[in-house]
Each structure stands twice: as structure tokens, then as C-alpha cells.
Amino acid sequence: MDDRQELTELVGRLGLWLDEKQFDEGRAVFTEDAEVHTPGGVAEGVDALAAQARRHHTVPTQHFITNPLIDVDGDRATIGANLLVVFAHEGGPRLLGERYELEAARTEAGWRISRVQARPIWEVTNA
Numbered sequence: 001m002d003d004r005q006e007l008t009e010l011v012g013r014l015g016l017w018l019d020e021k022q023f024d025e026g027r028a029v030f031t032e033d034a035e036v037h038t039p040g041g042v043a044e045g046v047d048a049l050a051a052q053a054r055r056h057h058t059v060p061t062q063h064f065i066t067n068p069l070i071d072v073d074g075d076r077a078t079i080g081a082n083l084l085v086v087f088a089h090e091g092g093p094r095l096l097g098e099r100y101e102l103e104a105a106r107t108e109a110g111w112r113i114s115r116v117q118a119r120p121i122w123e124v125t126n127a
Contacts, residue, residue: 003072006111007079007104014102014113015063018053018085026050031105031114038118039096049116060088065100075106083118092126 010029016022017029026046036042036049040056043049064084071078079102087094103115 003077003106003111004070007070007072007077008068010104010111010113011065011068011079011081011100011102014116015065018057018063019061021054021057023050023054027109027112029113031107031112034112034114034116036116036118038116039098039120057087059090062086062088077104077106077111078102079104089126094126095124096120097122 013029017025022028026049030046030049032046033044034046034049035044036052038052038056041052043052062085066082066084068079068081079100081100081102083096083098083100085096085098087096098121099119101115101117101119102113104111105114
């Protein structure tokens with residue numbers, strides 16, 4: 001598999017990690033020192049970002065991460081992608097449209113995300 005295919009798959013694994021609440025398996029997606037900047041806060045280190053995700057993903061979710069634009073430079077990569085996430089709250093869904101700016105690093109175990117920057121664009125509550 002070439003780098004772009006592996007990185008596209010990594011982006012898919014990020015969404016699955018969140019939706020299936022696989023928070024104990026963060027090292028399959030992230031580097032040990034990964035940092036995340038999202039509307040839910042800032043976290044540094046894979047355990048801290050897993051704890052943040054666990055706090056903010058208590059209801060069923062579905063993450064649609066599309067149109068990845070990937071730039072590879074040796075063992076580093078940047079990925080821009082669109083994100084639509086649905087939080088299925090009992091009182092009605094919350095929909096978020098965001099732009100992901102991701103950084104990835106090639107590790108001995110393969111590509112891993114080293115940084116997530118989520119830029120909110122729009123939100124609809126109780127759609």
C-alpha cells in the first residue's frame with residue numbers, strides 16, 4: 001500500500017475509533033505525544049486525548065470524514081479533510097460541520113496521527 005492509501009485508511013480509523021468508542025486503543029491511531037485541539041478542548045499525549053474523547057463522546061456518534069487532501073514529506077504528512085459528525089442525543093441530534101487539519105508521522109508500527117486541529121464551520125442542534 002502506498003503512503004496516501006495508508007494515510008487515507010488512518011483517517012478512516014480515526015472516525016471508527018471515535019464512533020466505536022475504542023478509546024483504549026488510541027496507540028493504533030495516534031503517536032504517543034499526539035495533541036488534539038477540538039471544540040471539546042486541548043489534550044496532549046495519547047492517554048489525555050483518549051480521556052477527552054471519552055468525556056465528549058458519551059452518546060452514539062457517526063463521523064463522516066471526507067475529501068482528504070494529503071501531502072507527504074518523507075516521514076511526515078499533512079492531511080486536510082472535511083468532517084461531518086452527528087451526536088445522537090435523546091432530545092434530537094447535534095450536527096457539526098468542521099474542517100480537520102491533521103498531521104501524521106511514520107512510526108515503526110506505520111502511520112499515526114500526531115496532531116489534530118478541528119476548525120468548526122457550522123452547527124445545528126436538535127435538527
